[in-house]
Amino acid sequence: MNAAALAPVVCLSYLAAADLWTVPRYPDANSGAVITAVEQSIAADAPMTAAVLAALGHPTLLLTNRVGDDPAGQRITCWLAERGITTTAGSRRGVTTPHITVVGDAADSRTWFLHLAGAAEDLASVDLAALDGAPLAYIDAYPVIQDVAVAAIRAAASALTLVNIGSTELTAPVQDAMRAHPKIIVQANVDDERHEDAVTIAAGLSNRTGARLTVVTAGAYGAIALSRTGGEFVQVPGFAVQVRHTHCAGAAFSGGLLAALAADLSPREALLWGCASGALRCELPQRAPLPDRQAIQAFLDTRRPVVRPSSPTEDGELDALVDAV
Secondary structure, X not given: OOXXXXXXXXXXXXXXXXXXXXXXXXXXXXXXXXXXXXXXXXEOHHHHXXXXXXXOOOOEEEEOOOEEOOHHHHHHHHHHHHOOOXXXXXXXXXXXXXXXEEEEEOOOOEEEEEEOOOHHHHHXXXXXXXXXXXXXXXXXXXXXXXHHHHHHHHHOOOOEEEEEEEOOOOOHHHHHHHHOOOOEEEEEEOOHHHXXXXXXXXXXXXXXHOOOEEEEEOHHHOEEXXXXXXXXXXXXXXXXXXXXXXXXXXXXXXXXXXXXXXXOOOHHHHHHHHHHHHHHHHHOOOOOOOOOHHHHHHHHHHOOEOOOOOOOOOOOHHXXXXXXX
């Protein structure tokens, strides 16, 4: 892929400091757990996706809320600057830096606690003009920032736009905004134990949104995609890696996917790039530099996806779901 020909990507979401706690087992109510590791990062997915794209040679603009001039806000500001991300975020005295605590355990489950501290309201005041005419966009459409996400989807009407709903339910306003957009990619995720539901979920999202491409990631089981323009169903197994953490693996997938689609790779090749980027994010230390193009290409050249036992649908049921799209 030719990095010089890459178009900029405008990304939108809330911005928060993240503490990552590791415990052997998430505690039951009215009990506790010993924290075995504490690391720091950022959230939500859009800031990390912007960082992934920047590492892959894409210029990026992050539309997001302001942070405080406290240590957490200063750390976020430095993190973005070190990765070459242009952003509307700035530190301001009197602003409380949003914060999220993510608790992960040995079963690879994650539980999070989010304190937005007025970030949604601040994000709503951000000028969305950069989305008008942008060739590429990434938008987190979480319920906590639904109103601004809907406005951003509408503002990005001419961009190839990836809308990430994560593991949340698709709300009616977000659905309606996507249906009115001619070049939408919708991304969702399911936990490993629900990987058999990925095809059904993708078909439902495709029908509800009319998305050009519908992608559902399933952790170690890889990802699937349904393409309306090509009438194509693509399934890519995951890669075998030594998982160090899973924080922002979905964002790493999104960055790799968007970079590949921007280079006009096929949906299958784009899914492979997304899965490789996500796998590398999980395998490398949390503080390690994000993989560049050479690292992802080397990973794809030397690793092979691992096909895990799975029976997503009965023969014919899969065909019916894909045909319905």
